[in-house]
Structures are given as structure tokens and as C-alpha cells.
Amino acid sequence: MIDRRALLAAVPALAACDRFASAQDAPISAPPLKSVSPAPFGTCIQAGHIDDPAWVALARANVSQLTPEWEMKMEYIAADGLNAPYRFDRTDRIVDFAQANGMAVHGHTLIWYSQGGDLVAGLSGAEFDRVFDDYVATVAGHYRGKVRSWDVVNEPITDDGEGMRDCHWSREYGADGYVLRAFEKAKAADPEAVLFLNDYNLENTPRKGAEFLRLVERLLKAGCPLEGIGTQAHLDIEIPPGQITSFIREAARFGLPIHVSELDASLRSEGRIDLRSDRERLAQQTGRVRELAVAFADLPERQRFAFSIWGLRDTDSWLRQGDKDDGKDSPLPFTASGAANPMAAAIASGFQA
Ligand code: G3I
Numbered sequence: 001m002i003d004r005r006a007l008l009a010a011v012p013a014l015a016a017c018d019r020f021a022s023a024q025d026a027p028i029s030a031p032p033l034k035s036v037s038p039a040p041f042g043t044c045i046q047a048g049h050i051d052d053p054a055w056v057a058l059a060r061a062n063v064s065q066l067t068p069e070w071e072m073k074m075e076y077i078a079a080d081g082l083n084a085p086y087r088f089d090r091t092d093r094i095v096d097f098a099q100a101n102g103m104a105v106h107g108h109t110l111i112w113y114s115q116g117g118d119l120v121a122g123l124s125g126a127e128f129d130r131v132f133d134d135y136v137a138t139v140a141g142h143y144r145g146k147v148r149s150w151d152v153v154n155e156p157i158t159d160d161g162e163g164m165r166d167c168h169w170s171r172e173y174g175a176d177g178y179v180l181r182a183f184e185k186a187k188a189a190d191p192e193a194v195l196f197l198n199d200y201n202l203e204n205t206p207r208k209g210a211e212f213l214r215l216v217e218r219l220l221k222a223g224c225p226l227e228g229i230g231t232q233a234h235l236d237i238e239i240p241p242g243q244i245t246s247f248i249r250e251a252a253r254f255g256l257p258i259h260v261s262e263l264d265a266s267l268r269s270e271g272r273i274d275l276r277s278d279r280e281r282l283a284q285q286t287g288r289v290r291e292l293a294v295a296f297a298d299l300p301e302r303q304r305f306a307f308s309i310w311g312l313r314d315t316d317s318w319l320r321q322g323d324k325d326d327g328k329d330s331p332l333p334f335t336a337s338g339a340a341n342p343m344a345a346a347i348a349s350g351f352q353a
Contacts (some may be wrong), residue, residue, distance in 0.1 A: 030344035033062045034334065037349045038297045040104055042308030044069035047090035049316075050097050058312050058338045065104040065148070065306050067261070068094050069318075072108055074115040077139060079214070082119055082131060090140055091289055095146050106259070106306065107143055109198065110136050110153035111182040113167035120168055130174050133185050136316060149194035151230055151261070152186045153179045156215060161208030164215070176215070180224050187225040194305065196229030198261055202251075203244040206218070209251075217253060223344070228305055229254065232262035233292055237284040248295035257305035260296055264310045264331040265289050265343060266319055284323035284347035293350025307347075309333060314341070 031178055034041040044064030049055040059066075070076060071090040078154035098105045111132075120131050140150060156179055158165050173181055179197070186195055197216065202209035219226045229251050235244075251258055265285045268277075276284070296307055311317040315336040319329055333344035 014150055015081070028340040028342055028345050029341040030317040030333070030348050033344065033347060034064045036348045037307055039304035040065040040306040042067055042104075042106060042306050043312050044108075044308070044310050045094055047071055047093050047292070054338055055312065057297055058334060059103075060101060061243045062312070062333075063103065065308065066094060066098050067106045067108045067308055069108075069310075073112065073133070075331055076121065077205065078116070078119055078135065086135075086138060086142075091143075095143065097216075098148075104148040104306075105143075105146065106261070106308070107140070107147040107193070108137060108151035108261075109154040110186060111152065111155040111169060111178065113165045114157070119120075119166045121173070124172065132169070132172075132178075132181065136182055137189045138153070138191070140186045143193075145188040145192065147190070147193055149196060149228065149259070150190070151198040152182050154193045154198045155200065156282055157208055157212050158203065159205075159208070161205055161211045163211060176218055176222070179215070179219060180222060182235055183219070183224050184185065194227045194230040194257060196230040196259055196261075198225055198232060200232035200234050200262070201230045201236075203233060203247045204236040206243065210248045212347075213250060213254075216251075216256075217306055217339060218253065226256070228257040228259055230259045230261040233260050233264075233290050234308075234310065235265040235285075235292065237265050237281065237288050239266070239288065240265070241287065242289060247261060248292070248299070252299055252303055255303070256305050258290065258296070258299060259305040261309045262308060262310040263289070263292065264317055264319065266325060266331040267292045270331050282342055288340050289343050289344040290350040290353075293342055293347045294353045297351050297353065313338060 039065050043059065043063045043205055045066045046069050068091050076087060120128055123131060156164055164170060169178035183195055199212050202212050216226065216229060217345050257342060265288060267281045267285055296304060309334045313334045314320060314330045314332050317331050319331050330341055332340055333347060335341055
């Protein structure tokens with residue numbers, strides 16, 4: 001069922017993009033995003049960004065929360081294996097930068113299906129427990145009192161939404177078991193941090209969103225210290241209006257804080273014949289982004305945890321790195337030079353609807 005409000009909400013964004021498309025170089029104006037956000041406004045960060053004055057200036061102007069993009073994951077912290085100390089140098093620097101700039105830190109991520117297999121290869125039972133429990137306790141303990149929250153488990157649901165991913169963690173503890181264990185160990189290590197379950201395509205793929213929420217329900221019934229829902233929102237801009245609103249409203253029924261945790265909105269066509277004009281793609285992007293901002297702003301205040309983008313400038317995006325880079329995608333609110341994109345205006349407009 002199409003949400004009429006979402007359709008009406010798209011109108012200003014369309015106007016914004018008309019101005020953008022027709023006026024060509026007309027600058028887009030957008031207020032500092034943290035100043036109009038109904039909750040902390042965040043972005044991801046890499047330690048190297050701290051050495052980029054343009055990035056620092058844009059971050060100071062627009063954000064009040066930071067999520068380490070990759071250096072707080074096993075791939076960096078445990079890069080030297082279990083017989084070497086965990087590496088906290090870069091994320092300590094990020095935490096220090098955040099504290100010096102009055103920004104909160106959202107920890108990302110303790111347990112993820114896509115990392116850590118090398119650490120537990122060939123292990124089982126008590127040896128496996130020691131690695132799993134020690135990692136969560138050590139990392140969450142190291143940042144106790146320094147991070148606001150954690151993505152305790154990232155991306156537990158299969159892409160098709162059929163069920164739980166099979167991974168080295170689930171094969172040892174069971175599909176829900178590893179999630180429960182991770183949350184219990186994280187809670188013990190940092191009782192104050194708000195503990196999130198985080199996943200992607202929850203709006204794009206309603207079947208996956210529904211399966212994710214069924215996991216949330218099972219975990220809560222099992223007494224899991226699950227305290228927040230993270231929806232990454234790497235948006236598919238071609239989804240129908242209203243689909244985003246439907247998921248956010250469904251997720252909100254648990255009464256938990258909601259974190260829009262990794263928003264970006266690619267304009268790419270993923271290698272297929274694409275008959276959409278630039279104007280049409282921009283209208284889709286600003287329409288869906290604005291719909292997400294409206295849906296988030298409509299949440300009760302206690303459920304508006306934070307609204308985070310997955311990068312500041314288009315060229316900071318993971319979508320513009322290496323062989324993924326098509327040289328022109330504009331998935332983020334700011335251009336490479338830090339000017340506002342129509343996406344920034346769409347976010348601000350949605351917050352103020
Ligand atoms: O900076 C180093 C570089 O010095 C080195 O030469 C190079 C090759 O080893 O690696 C570079 O680091 C890479 C880093 O991105 C910065 O580009 C890491 O290898 C690479 O693993 C890392 O990828 C990150 C990815 O998660 C895996 O951790 C992406 O930046 C990050 O955007 C992406 O973020 C994920 C979220 O965590 C979960 N949701 C999906 C999202 C997008 O995939």
C-alpha cells in the first residue's frame with residue numbers, strides 16, 4: 001500500500017532536484033545537518049580522515065557522532081592474529097578526536113559473519129569460547145565509557161531474507177546462539193553502552209526486513225540485552241515510495257531506539273541498461289532519502305537514536321573506492337569538494353517536514 005504522505009513528501013525534493021538539474025551549476029543550499037537533525041547526526045570515519053582538514057571542517061559543521069568505518073572491526077584490531085596484541089591505535093585516535101570535538105562514538109562492529117573466520121579456524125569448544133568471549137570482552141572493555149553504543153552483531157540475515165546466515169560463529173553456537181552470546185558478553189564488558197543489532201536492505205527487501213524483525217522478537221523473548229535496532233539504509237533508490245516508511249514503522253513497534261546507521265543512496269545502474277535520465281535518478285534518490293528522514297523524524301524522541309550517513313563526500317564513499325568506482329556516482333550529501341548535494345537538502349527537508 002503506497003503511503004500517500006510519502007508521495008506528497010517527495011514533492012519538495014523533486015523541486016530541489018529540478019532546480020539542480022535545470023540550473024546546472026546553481027549551488028544547493030542546505031543547513032548544517034546536525035543543526036536540523038532530531039537526533040545525533042553521524043558519519044563513518046577512518047583514522048586518516050583526521051589528517052584531512054577539509055574532512056575535519058565538514059565533519060565539525062555537520063556531525064555529532066562518528067562510526068569507525070573499518071578500523072574497529074576484527075580485520076584491523078586482530079590483524080596480527082591471536083598471538084599478537086589487538087591493535088587499538090587507530091580507533092584510540094578516532095575516540096580521542098571525537099572527544100576533543102564533542103562527538104559521540106558508535107562502535108562498529110564486534111561480531112560479523114564476514115570476519116574472524118581465520119581466528120577460529122580449527123577451534124571448537126573451550127578454545128573457541130576463549131577466542132570469542134575474549135575478543136568481545138577485550139574490545140568492548142577497552143572502549144567502556146568511551147563509546148555510546150555498539151553494533152554488537154552485524155548482518156545476521158541472509159540477503160534473500162530466508163533466514164539466518166550460516167557462518168563460523170553460527171556453526172559453533174547455533175544461528176541465534178552466537179548472537180545471544182555476543183550480546184551477553186558485550187553487556188558484561190560495557191553495561192552502559194546501548195547494544196544494537198545492525199543489518200542492510202531491510203527497507204529495500206521487505207522479506208529481509210521482516211526476517212530481521214522476527215530475529216529481534218526471538219532475541220527479546222530469550223532475554224537478550226538487545227537495546228537498539230540498526231538499519232543501515234544503503235538505499236535502492238528504485239524501490240516504491242512508502243516501503244521505507246513501512247519498515248521504520250514496523251521496526252518502531254518494539255519500542256527500541258532506532259539507528260539509521262549507514263545511509264547512502266547510489267545513483268548507479270549496476271551494469272544494466274538504464275533508461276532513466278539523470279534528473280529521474282536524482283528525483284528517486286532525493287525522494288527516498290527524504291522519505292527516510294521523514295520516517296525517522298516521526299519516531300518518538302526516545303526511539304530516535306541517531307541518523308548516520310556512510311561517508312561525508314561522494315569520493316569518501318565505499319562505493320567510490322577501487323574497482324567499484326565509476327568516477328561519477330553521487331551517493332552522499334556532499335560533493336568531493338564539500339559542497340551540498342541535493343541529498344543534503346532532501347535530508348534537511350525531511351527532518352523539517
Ligand atoms: O586503508 C587501507 C589501505 O592502506 C590498504 O592498502 C588497503 C589494502 O589492504 O586496505 C585499506 O583499508 C580498507 C578500508 O576499507 C579502507 O578503504 C580495508 O582493506 C577494507 O576491508 C575496508 O572495507 C570496509 C568494509 O566495510 C569492510 O570492513 C569499507 O571501507 C566499509 O565502507 C565497509 O562498510 C560496511 C559496513 O561495515 C557494514 N555494512 C556495509 C558497509 C559497506 O560494505
